[in-house]
Amino acid sequence: MVNRIARLPLAVLFLTLLLLSGADARPRVHHADKPHPQPDNPDGPFLADFPPGDPRIPSSHARDFSAGRVRFDGEKLVRLTLRPHDDAEELRDLRDGLVFYLESALALDVWGVHRTDEGGFAVDFRCSDEQLRTVADTLGVEADKRVEMEVVNPDIQEAIDRENVRLLKAHVEKVKGMAKKPGKKPPPANPSNPSAWFKEYHPYPEILSFFSNLAAEHPSLATFTPSIGKTYEGRDIAAITISAVPAEARDALKVKQIWWQGMIHAREWISGATVQFLAHKLLTAHADESDPDHTWAVKVLNESEFTIIPTVNPDGYEYTWSRDRMWRKNRRPVTGSSAYGVDLNRNYPDGWGTGGASKNPYSEAYQGPSPLSEPEVKVLTSYFLSHMKRAVLAIDFHSYSQLVLRPLGYSSYPAPHDAKLKAVGDAARDAIRATSGKKYVSEREIDLYAASGTAEDWFYSVDVGKKTTEDRGGNGRVYGFTIELRPSANEGGWGGDGFILPPESIIPVGEEIWAAMKAVVPKVLDDPLVNK
Ligand SMILES: [Zn+2]
Structure with a gap:
C-alpha cells in the first residue's frame, strides 16, 4: 500500500536543517591520514536541547518495558525520496541534512539510505502517525517536485508478529520433545546437522554452543575462544580461529589473517547467521573431499588464518529476543539521560565524531561520549590489535540493503588504495550476482551516506595498519569492508521484511556470501595492501 502524504519545500527544509544542526549537520571533510579535531563536549548540546519528555523524542524511548515485549503497532516505514538533481553536491547535502534531521534531531529510527533507479536517493525511517505529523509539520507540507514522502510499509509489527509465532511454535515443539523423554536435554546446537541448524535463527547461548561444537568437531583446524572479553552486562564475547597451519607455526610461516564479524547491530540477525554459515562451510569444505570447494578450502587454510566473531553485541542481541526486536545499539545506560545504548558501529576511534x-543519546546512531567508550568496542579493537599481526582483510557484516561498502565512511577524501578496494568490492558483488542473481551495489560508503567511527574505517586506518601488518614491515593496510546483506531496499516494494528476514534466506544468503569470499580471499592474499 502506498500512501502519498507530503511534499516538502526545499527552502523550508534547508532552513530547518540549518537551525537544528548548526555547523555540525554534515560531515566535515578531513584528510584521511591526518588527525582531525574532536568536539569538546559531544553530549552537551543534545542533552540540553532534547531533554526526556520532549515531544520530539519518539515515544519508543519512554516505553514501559515492564509490560513485556515492545510492540510497534501502527508504526510504519516511511520513505522520503529525493529526486535527481543537476547539482550532485546539493543533492548529497540535502540527503545528509535529511538523515541528520531524522536520525539525530528527532531520534527517529532510520533503516537505510539507498539510491533510486532515477539517480536520486531515498531515506527510509520508522515512525508512528504522530511522529509522521511532526516530521511533516516541521519540514512543511507543500508541493515540491524534488521530494516525495510516502508510507511504504503501513505496519511494522506485522512481520514481528509472524516471526514471534514461528519462534514460539518451534519452542513449543522443542519443549514437547523434551517432555516425551523426561530428563532429556534440549537438542544440541549441532553443526553436523546443518540443514536443521540453518533452518532458524538462534539465541546467543545456542550460537556459542554451535561454535564450541564446531571447533570440537575440527580440532586440528579450529580453536574456539569462549571469551575474548566481556560486554557491559557481563556476557562473554567469543571468537573462533580457523587455519590448517599449526598454531605454533603461524608466526614463523607469516600466515596471513582474515577477520569476519557479525551482529554489531543487534536486530540484524542474518549477519550472525551468515558468519555461522561461513565458518561452517570453511571447515566442512576442508574436511569433505567430495565437497566442490574442498581443494579451494585446503589451499586457503594452508596459507591463511580466519578469525570470526560470531556476535559483537550479545547484550543487544539477547535484548532483541527478550524485549525489543528492533533494538540496534548496545545496552549501556547513557550517563546523564534516560537513554540506553551506543551505536557500536559509530564508536570506533578512526574518524569518530566527525x-x-x-x-x-536517544538516537539509534548515538556515537557515545568518546571514542572507544563502549566495552564491546574496547574488547574487539584490543583483541584485533593483539591477535591480528598479519591482517589482510576484515569484514563487518550487517543488514540490510545489499551493499558492499568500502572506506571511507567519514570523509570524502579518497582512500589511497581506492582502486584496489574497489576491485575487491566489485569482485564480491559480481560473485554474488553470478551465484544467486541478487544485485548488490559496490561503492564507497560516503558516496551513499556519511558514517563516522565505523569498524570498516578503523580496519583500514593507518594506525591499525601499522600495528597489524608485520609481514609488510608495519607499512601495510587492511582491506576493510561493510557488507549489508539481504533484502534489497526495494524487495517487495520497500525492503521485504527488512531486518525480519525469513529464515528460509539463511542458506541462500550464506551461499552467495561464500561465493563472494571465494572471489575476494585469493585477491587479498595475493595482493595485500602496502602504503606507497
Ligand atoms: Zn548494521
Missing part, C-alpha cells in the same frame, strides 16, 4: 553519527 559528523556521520549522532551526539543525541
Whole structure:
C-alpha cells in the first residue's frame, strides 16, 4: 500500500536543517591520514536541547518495558525520496541534512539510505502517525517536485508478529520433545546437522554452543575462544580461529589473517547467521573431499588464518529476543539521560565524531561520549590489535540493503588504495550476482551516506595498519569492508521484511556470501595492501 502524504519545500527544509544542526549537520571533510579535531563536549548540546519528555523524542524511548515485549503497532516505514538533481553536491547535502534531521534531531529510527533507479536517493525511517505529523509539520507540507514522502510499509509489527509465532511454535515443539523423554536435554546446537541448524535463527547461548561444537568437531583446524572479553552486562564475547597451519607455526610461516564479524547491530540477525554459515562451510569444505570447494578450502587454510566473531553485541542481541526486536545499539545506560545504548558501529576511534553519527543519546546512531567508550568496542579493537599481526582483510557484516561498502565512511577524501578496494568490492558483488542473481551495489560508503567511527574505517586506518601488518614491515593496510546483506531496499516494494528476514534466506544468503569470499580471499592474499 502506498500512501502519498507530503511534499516538502526545499527552502523550508534547508532552513530547518540549518537551525537544528548548526555547523555540525554534515560531515566535515578531513584528510584521511591526518588527525582531525574532536568536539569538546559531544553530549552537551543534545542533552540540553532534547531533554526526556520532549515531544520530539519518539515515544519508543519512554516505553514501559515492564509490560513485556515492545510492540510497534501502527508504526510504519516511511520513505522520503529525493529526486535527481543537476547539482550532485546539493543533492548529497540535502540527503545528509535529511538523515541528520531524522536520525539525530528527532531520534527517529532510520533503516537505510539507498539510491533510486532515477539517480536520486531515498531515506527510509520508522515512525508512528504522530511522529509522521511532526516530521511533516516541521519540514512543511507543500508541493515540491524534488521530494516525495510516502508510507511504504503501513505496519511494522506485522512481520514481528509472524516471526514471534514461528519462534514460539518451534519452542513449543522443542519443549514437547523434551517432555516425551523426561530428563532429556534440549537438542544440541549441532553443526553436523546443518540443514536443521540453518533452518532458524538462534539465541546467543545456542550460537556459542554451535561454535564450541564446531571447533570440537575440527580440532586440528579450529580453536574456539569462549571469551575474548566481556560486554557491559557481563556476557562473554567469543571468537573462533580457523587455519590448517599449526598454531605454533603461524608466526614463523607469516600466515596471513582474515577477520569476519557479525551482529554489531543487534536486530540484524542474518549477519550472525551468515558468519555461522561461513565458518561452517570453511571447515566442512576442508574436511569433505567430495565437497566442490574442498581443494579451494585446503589451499586457503594452508596459507591463511580466519578469525570470526560470531556476535559483537550479545547484550543487544539477547535484548532483541527478550524485549525489543528492533533494538540496534548496545545496552549501556547513557550517563546523564534516560537513554540506553551506543551505536557500536559509530564508536570506533578512526574518524569518530566527525559528523556521520549522532551526539543525541536517544538516537539509534548515538556515537557515545568518546571514542572507544563502549566495552564491546574496547574488547574487539584490543583483541584485533593483539591477535591480528598479519591482517589482510576484515569484514563487518550487517543488514540490510545489499551493499558492499568500502572506506571511507567519514570523509570524502579518497582512500589511497581506492582502486584496489574497489576491485575487491566489485569482485564480491559480481560473485554474488553470478551465484544467486541478487544485485548488490559496490561503492564507497560516503558516496551513499556519511558514517563516522565505523569498524570498516578503523580496519583500514593507518594506525591499525601499522600495528597489524608485520609481514609488510608495519607499512601495510587492511582491506576493510561493510557488507549489508539481504533484502534489497526495494524487495517487495520497500525492503521485504527488512531486518525480519525469513529464515528460509539463511542458506541462500550464506551461499552467495561464500561465493563472494571465494572471489575476494585469493585477491587479498595475493595482493595485500602496502602504503606507497
Ligand atoms: Zn548494521
